[in-house]
Amino acid sequence: MSLILVVEDEHNLRIALERILKDAGYEVVQGESGKEALRLCQKTPFDLVITDLAMPDMDGLELIQSLRRSHLDLPILAISGAFNGEFLRIAKALGAVGTLDKPFTKGDLLAVMNKSLGKRSNPQS
Template sequence: MASILIVDDEEPIRHLLRSILEGEGHQVLEASDGREGLTLYRNTPTDLVITDIMMPDRDGMEVTLELTREFLDAKVIAMTGALGNQNFLNVARLFGARHVLQKPFGVEEICRLVHLTLAE
């Protein structure tokens, strides 16, 4: 299937996404912050990046913007748990995220978005 990079500072979220995505047959890489995520992607580009927006040391907005500027074909899904603030997700779209996701999310929702984004 596809190679997917998960960038999130919360280990439980990375573990959950890894479990879901590997269950779907995908190969998964993980990064615990934006700086590590950008380095991993530059060294080993993946088919898709799923990044949290709110992280220390290079947030998901910076990750999304740098990836989509440096790699025109980069596919990014941005997600946030910041409740009640749709602005984060709207800005992520402006920065190049193909899709956005509000935490908490369901298994079916993440699988649908991953499938949709990979098909684009």
């Protein structure tokens, strides 16, 4: 079973993502900021990080850059509904293996996640 870190500053969305992922059979740990995510990644070997890009304190782009320095092989999925997709393009250039523009469907999320984890997609939308 894959262990996923969800980094999202919006509480309700973080809970919704956790529910979707747990229903799909994943183990989930939540983080509400980039700084918290870095601390969690130092302690726990995650299989995938899903991060929002627009967050206070440390944004998702900074998080991706930091994780690329310390966890070269850790797949990162960037999500954002801001900036007309420009930050998603930057996230990809910085090393995110996948991106999703908000709002997205459960099927979209699971398909991109499974691809990022090297699994065959089988979402149950």
